[in-house]
Amino acid sequence: MAKPLVIIFAKVPRYGAVKTRLARDIGAGEALRFYRRTLAAAVRRMAGDARFETVLALTPDHLGNGYRARVRLAPQGGGDLGRRMVRALRAAGNRPAIVIGSDIPDVTSAHAAAAFAVLGRAPFVLGPAADGGYWLIGARHPAQLRLDALDGVRWSSPHTMGDSMARLPRAAVLSAVLDDIDDGATYRRLMTR
Numbered sequence: 001m002a003k004p005l006v007i008i009f010a011k012v013p014r015y016g017a018v019k020t021r022l023a024r025d026i027g028a029g030e031a032l033r034f035y036r037r038t039l040a041a042a043v044r045r046m047a048g049d050a051r052f053e054t055v056l057a058l059t060p061d062h063l064g065n066g067y068r069a070r071v072r073l074a075p076q077g078g079g080d081l082g083r084r085m086v087r088a089l090r091a092a093g094n095r096p097a098i099v100i101g102s103d104i105p106d107v108t109s110a111h112a113a114a115a116f117a118v119l120g121r122a123p124f125v126l127g128p129a130a131d132g133g134y135w136l137i138g139a140r141h142p143a144q145l146r147l148d149a150l151d152g153v154r155w156s157s158p159h160t161m162g163d164s165m166a167r168l169p170r171a172a173v174l175s176a177v178l179d180d181i182d183d184g185a186t187y188r189r190l191m192t193r
Helices: 020-027 028-047 061-066 082-090 108-117 160-167 183-193
Strands: 007-013 055-060 070-076 097-101 125-126 134-139 169-171
Touching: 007 082, 020 028, 028 055, 028 070, 028 108, 028 134, 055 082, 070 160, 082 097, 082 134, 097 108, 108 125, 108 134, 134 160, 160 169
Parallel strands: 007 055, 007 097, 055 070, 125 169
Antiparallel strands: 097 134, 125 134
16 A cells, blocks of 8 residues: 655745745845755655655756755646645545645654544645644545645635635644744744744
């Protein structure tokens, strides 16, 4: 039986192309360094856990060819964030799969394991973020997801979680609220811990 799949969603780390809102507050060089560290840590944590398989889904697709990682690479493809995540989940077939963000410094393989445990009881799972979004989405039977499952979600807004819950009404929510680091305020809070 195939292992559950963790899909780490990421942009190819390039100067000026990642964490642009954060870069406005701390500079593009520091934003890139932060992103590289956080992405590498997420890959290391997930790939180091034998309970599941890990894939790194990169965008833009054509730049992923030169990126080196300890895991299999996959393109995200076109469309908005919702379409890209649903497509990545569907590619997992009938095994449980989750997508996690690449800018979540506190995410661990224990969080992924908790999400897979929840998927034993619920068809979908979301990991809430303090800003109204989420850092994880998963499906027990991802091949059954409709490609338009997340159409209409207002991404990068305080409505993201609520909109997604309305589109996936039987989704369970993890208890762990983790922050993605999108601006100088969340970055400074992280650095003072």
